[in-house]
Amino acid sequence: MNRSAEIAASEQKARAEALFNSIGDGVIATDEFGRITRINPMGRRILGYNKVDLLGAWFPDKVIMVDSEGRKTNLIDRPITKAFLTGKPISQKAFYLRKNGHPIPVAINVSPILANGKPVGAIEVFRDISFEEEIDRIKSEFISLASHQLRTPLSAIKTYSHMLLDGYMGDLNKPQDQALQTIVEAANRMNELISTLLNITRMESGAVAANIRLLRVDTLVKEVIKDLSSQATNKKIELSVNFSGAYSKTIRSDRVILKEILNNLVSNAVKYTPSGGSVTVKVRLRASEVVVDVHDTGWGIPKYSQDQIFSKFFRAENIVKRETTGTGLGLYLVKGLVDAINGRIWFESQEGKGTSFFLSLPRIKQQRAR
Ligand code: ADP
Numbered sequence: 001m002n003r004s005a006e007i008a009a010s011e012q013k014a015r016a017e018a019l020f021n022s023i024g025d026g027v028i029a030t031d032e033f034g035r036i037t038r039i040n041p042m043g044r045r046i047l048g049y050n051k052v053d054l055l056g057a058w059f060p061d062k063v064i065m066v067d068s069e070g071r072k073t074n075l076i077d078r079p080i081t082k083a084f085l086t087g088k089p090i091s092q093k094a095f096y097l098r099k100n101g102h103p104i105p106v107a108i109n110v111s112p113i114l115a116n117g118k119p120v121g122a123i124e125v126f127r128d129i130s131f132e133e134e135i136d137r138i139k140s141e142f143i144s145l146a147s148h149q150l151r152t153p154l155s156a157i158k159t160y161s162h163m164l165l166d167g168y169m170g171d172l173n174k175p176q177d178q179a180l181q182t183i184v185e186a187a188n189r190m191n192e193l194i195s196t197l198l199n200i201t202r203m204e205s206g207a208v209a210a211n212i213r214l215l216r217v218d219t220l221v222k223e224v225i226k227d228l229s230s231q232a233t234n235k236k237i238e239l240s241v242n243f244s245g246a247y248s249k250t251i252r253s254d255r256v257i258l259k260e261i262l263n264n265l266v267s268n269a270v271k272y273t274p275s276g277g278s279v280t281v282k283v284r285l286r287a288s289e290v291v292v293d294v295h296d297t298g299w300g301i302p303k304y305s306q307d308q309i310f311s312k313f314f315r316a317e318n319i320v321k322r323e324t325t326g327t328g329l330g331l332y333l334v335k336g337l338v339d340a341i342n343g344r345i346w347f348e349s350q351e352g353k354g355t356s357f358f359l360s361l362p363r364i365k366q367q368r369a370r
Helices: 003-022 041-047 079-086 130-165 174-204 217-234 255-271 303-308 330-340
Strands: 026-031 036-039 090-097 103-115 118-128 213-216 238-244 250-253 278-285 289-296 344-350 354-362
Touching (some): 026 041, 041 103, 079 103, 079 118, 174 330, 213 255, 217 255, 255 278
Antiparallel strands (some): 026 118, 213 250, 344 354
């Protein structure tokens, strides 16, 4: 290499180095064995380490990952391992332990570095999200407080509207009666919304503790159907239930949580099915699980929206233009509640044809069939 080429190469190297060092997020590069080959100043600042502490060290060993309860993450569950195993970029939120042992919430994105299709290392970008997490906590606290405070005036509105409707304060003419019914319906909707918000804040703060007891799944499903039957009748939707399988209808689960889940699924099915359609709740009793299938002949979920359906505030385009009321919080809550009772939830849907939401509830071993 001649002198000027040498100067150009070293200038290029210095520029690349400056670029790497100026990145505002933490960046760690490793070799194919997971040993740290580079770390930028922001990465060192987030983790509280010096360069010498980290260079050459085995990344999972040096940078400890823990969950929100401080439990160390297994190597197999670390994003870098998943990136190496799958050959794909992995994003995850977690906590890293700083050098002083203090956990710090981080958003991680790690990609394998591939050469001829083979991983020769990994590059991880991570961001300190303490501030976002704190905002989120304050937001949840505020929602929880506001929801509690809204309940009191709402219950006064409901009580007095009912007293007026029941004629305790004199006879009403037709328009007055109709106006009051609208007030009661709106108050009921508001009450449901407050419950959803409260349940979500509880779920997000990890405060949902399942109270597992023996319960009859048929009784519970019938209760949900009964609660929603007038809604279905008003929309001229046939709402039915059927049971199959010779195993016990008694399961061990949390009654309140399960009812909330089923109520959400069945009320969505009724809401998103046009008049004249049907909603069928099929309960299949199996040896190791009970599968509830809430099937409707409604508008369905467009293919391109299907992977977002359990996301917070998500409402599909075909629904938003037909039904203005809705928050996109129901299924987000359902997903969290299903996790809390160790169930599984998934769906199949075809736009214009209908949707089936499946809920699988595990049976607990020592239960005898009846
Ligand atoms: P909301 O019903 O308040 O919009 P959800 O979280 O319960 O919120 O549902 C999110 C979205 O999922 C709905 O807006 C709708 O697009 C879609 N969805 C849920 N259930 C059904 C269903 N049975 N049929 C069609 N779309 C559905």
